[in-house]
Amino acid sequence: MQQINIGRQGVLFREQAETKRVYCFFKRLMDIICSLIGIIALIPVFFMVALAIKIESRGPIVFVQKRVGKDGKTFGIYKFRSMVANAEELKDKLYDKNEMNGPMFKMKKDPRITKVGKFIRKTSIDELPQLINVLRGEMSLVGPRPSIPNEVRHFDDWMLKRLSVTPGLTCYWQVSGRNDIEFRDWMKLDIKYVEERSIVVDIKLIFKTFFVLFGDEHAR
Numbered sequence: 001m002q003q004i005n006i007g008r009q010g011v012l013f014r015e016q017a018e019t020k021r022v023y024c025f026f027k028r029l030m031d032i033i034c035s036l037i038g039i040i041a042l043i044p045v046f047f048m049v050a051l052a053i054k055i056e057s058r059g060p061i062v063f064v065q066k067r068v069g070k071d072g073k074t075f076g077i078y079k080f081r082s083m084v085a086n087a088e089e090l091k092d093k094l095y096d097k098n099e100m101n102g103p104m105f106k107m108k109k110d111p112r113i114t115k116v117g118k119f120i121r122k123t124s125i126d127e128l129p130q131l132i133n134v135l136r137g138e139m140s141l142v143g144p145r146p147s148i149p150n151e152v153r154h155f156d157d158w159m160l161k162r163l164s165v166t167p168g169l170t171c172y173w174q175v176s177g178r179n180d181i182e183f184r185d186w187m188k189l190d191i192k193y194v195e196e197r198s199i200v201v202d203i204k205l206i207f208k209t210f211f212v213l214f215g216d217e218h219a220r
Helices: 014-018 021-041 043-056 087-097 115-122 130-136 157-164 183-196 199-213
Strands: 062-068 074-080 140-142 168-170
Touching: 021 043, 021 130, 021 140, 021 199, 043 074, 043 115, 074 130, 130 168, 140 199, 157 183, 168 199
Parallel strands: 140 168
Antiparallel strands: 062 074
């Protein structure tokens, strides 16, 4: 397992984890129970989505991408493939059309997205395989979205505080406008979560996510 160097000015903020041991225990318990139930209940959905992806285009059903997790440790995040098989190769040719400031790449009408991909991204179904990441402990139900290594290398020091917690499926960014939010404001929302996180906050964010899950106009 690789690890991204986030040692600039010693920014790991481990003291927060020490003061939240009880919270972390119950959070992990909730992650295990909910992800396990979700995986079992969604098996029919997984099958239908996998079939649709395979029928429309060549390539793997599940896309695995390296992301940065807690304390800078990298892991492979699982997503239903929503783009053409050579999407990463085509990305370099599209950087001049990036609509997100900062190191993140986001494009509203990304030509790499397939027809099935457009639907599963709009409904966030493409993220469902990450329940496996949650069950494995690499992610949590709630937490800052994990970034790719190259993005983290361009973070300002204060942004690294988001790496002091386990990344998640949803957080303040997902329920506050997603890609319509400027990059620095996105990072501020993640830091806000790190500082305010609790079981109550997590449960509220999970419920809010259900309201914006399907047909989210901000999804890309």
